[in-house]
Amino acid sequence: MIDPRQVAAGIVGAVDWQGPVSGFCRCPGESLHTHRTGKKDCRVCVDGVPTIYCFHTSCAPAVAEANKRLRRGLGTPWTLMLPGGKILRAGDVLQASGTILPREVVVARAKAAGRDPGEQLVLETLAALAARFRPELFEKFHWPFAQIMEESPLLVANRDPDDQFRTWLKLWPACSTVWVGDVFSSGKPEHRTHFRPVAEWYQIGPVMGNYTCGAAFRPGTYSRSNENIEGQRFLVVESDTLTKDQIGAVFAYMNQRLRYNLHAIIDTAGKSLHGWFDAPPNKVMEGRLKAGLTAFGCDPKLFTYSQPVRVPGAFRDGKLQRIVWLKN
Ligand SMILES: [Zn+2]
Numbered sequence: 001m002i003d004p005r006q007v008a009a010g011i012v013g014a015v016d017w018q019g020p021v022s023g024f025c026r027c028p029g030e031s032l033h034t035h036r037t038g039k040k041d042c043r044v045c046v047d048g049v050p051t052i053y054c055f056h057t058s059c060a061p062a063v064a065e066a067n068k069r070l071r072r073g074l075g076t077p078w079t080l081m082l083p084g085g086k087i088l089r090a091g092d093v094l095q096a097s098g099t100i101l102p103r104e105v106v107v108a109r110a111k112a113a114g115r116d117p118g119e120q121l122v123l124e125t126l127a128a129l130a131a132r133f134r135p136e137l138f139e140k141f142h143w144p145f146a147q148i149m150e151e152s153p154l155l156v157a158n159r160d161p162d163d164q165f166r167t168w169l170k171l172w173p174a175c176s177t178v179w180v181g182d183v184f185s186s187g188k189p190e191h192r193t194h195f196r197p198v199a200e201w202y203q204i205g206p207v208m209g210n211y212t213c214g215a216a217f218r219p220g221t222y223s224r225s226n227e228n229i230e231g232q233r234f235l236v237v238e239s240d241t242l243t244k245d246q247i248g249a250v251f252a253y254m255n256q257r258l259r260y261n262l263h264a265i266i267d268t269a270g271k272s273l274h275g276w277f278d279a280p281p282n283k284v285m286e287g288r289l290k291a292g293l294t295a296f297g298c299d300p301k302l303f304t305y306s307q308p309v310r311v312p313g314a315f316r317d318g319k320l321q322r323i324v325w326l327k328n
Helices: 004-012 060-073 103-113 117-140 145-151 161-169 189-194 198-204 244-257 283-296
Strands: 022-024 042-045 051-054 079-081 087-089 177-181 195-197 215-217 229-237 262-267 273-278 322-326
Touching (some): 177 198
Antiparallel strands (some): 042 051, 079 087, 229 273, 262 273
């Protein structure tokens, strides 16, 4: 019987094991890195879908090649005895809690979700992986609130409420129908006035409520529901648990490493910041991003595009909801 950790070490060299199935290693594409390489930038994991993952992007071809070799090498059945005596088999996932997610449960979850079992295993692996490298992610991509404000390509934080609102409107394609209101300004014909083209909002200003959505709607609608979404979609990333000094790391990671285009960061005048990103281009990418972001502490309901979010230019308990970082 093969030892999966020996197979991994045979491909990536010495591994600094951080747990039974995962540890830091030298990136197979380290020579391609364009930024300084840290000791904790690359990880190898042998459970679930065996994976080598690096925080750099320039090494991607070499990492992909090494991943092929790792998966080929671990393609035959293997088992590993964990400290405590439990047995992990090829295709099982060791979860952050320390419990084993058996591969049969992965198959059952796939069936329940109407998903391909292979993709389900990718998602379960991603969730476990994200939980493992979470501390390094928050360290490496550390982007505290003060620094976000300082580094904004456009200086926007001090603009007045009308200017905040109009600046935000420029994120939308001119033809978009956008909703602005309060949480319940939707669902009845009289709510039609809350759904307007960008040009009309430009005239009206931030007076119709404290919320908007990351998605545009079908013209003429009065209901903020998923079926009525049409045109532009932003993914608005937020968290109920991460502080303003922590969530920046998630924004930076998404923007720099995952290459999701960051348009703006909005201070909600409460405890949190919202990052406005391009939405994932397809369902598979969306599912994978959701698995990762949830493990980092983001709100899974942010993937419901008709979810209300704070609009810049409106006041919340006397404090201005405002853009604090804006792409040039
Ligand atoms: Zn690398």
